[in-house]
Amino acid sequence: MSQKTYVMIKPDAVARGFVGRIVQRFEDTGLIIERLEYGVVTQDEAAQNYREHEGKPFYAGLVDYITSGPVVKMVLSGPEAVAVCRKLMGATNPRDAAPGTIRGDFGLSVEANVVHGSDSPESAEREIAIFFGA
Numbered sequence: 001m002s003q004k005t006y007v008m009i010k011p012d013a014v015a016r017g018f019v020g021r022i023v024q025r026f027e028d029t030g031l032i033i034e035r036l037e038y039g040v041v042t043q044d045e046a047a048q049n050y051r052e053h054e055g056k057p058f059y060a061g062l063v064d065y066i067t068s069g070p071v072v073k074m075v076l077s078g079p080e081a082v083a084v085c086r087k088l089m090g091a092t093n094p095r096d097a098a099p100g101t102i103r104g105d106f107g108l109s110v111e112a113n114v115v116h117g118s119d120s121p122e123s124a125e126r127e128i129a130i131f132f133g134a
Helices: 011-015 019-028 043-049 058-066 083-088 100-104 122-131
Strands: 003-009 032-040 070-079 113-118
Touching: 003 019, 003 083, 011 019, 011 070, 019 032, 019 070, 019 083, 019 100, 032 122, 043 058, 043 122, 070 083, 070 100, 070 122, 083 100, 083 122, 100 122
Parallel strands: none
Antiparallel strands: 003 070, 003 113, 032 070
16 A cells, blocks of 8 residues: 655755765665655744754754755655655664665765655644645
């Protein structure tokens, strides 16, 4: 059964020229790119996406970072797309991410970890709505 997920290539990866290489890794797994958009995350989109972190010490920095430059937003689909993407991305902290994963190969720090991906089908549905509309 096909599943949809949301992935965002973050400002650090876009600035460092990794977009093509990262997109290729998702395509190499057999996932289908249903939507792809280059643009800047608005303050409102960032607030909606990170609302569960509001009030935490790192919240303001997170919003500032994700709105600091262009990103690439994608809707990917395929069998178990959420799990496939999570495995491909690697651990949130690049220092803990295995070599061969996106974060393990390109990430610099937990703050600049090059990519975001939905952590569940429910999150994917919510994030797709935030960034691409219903």
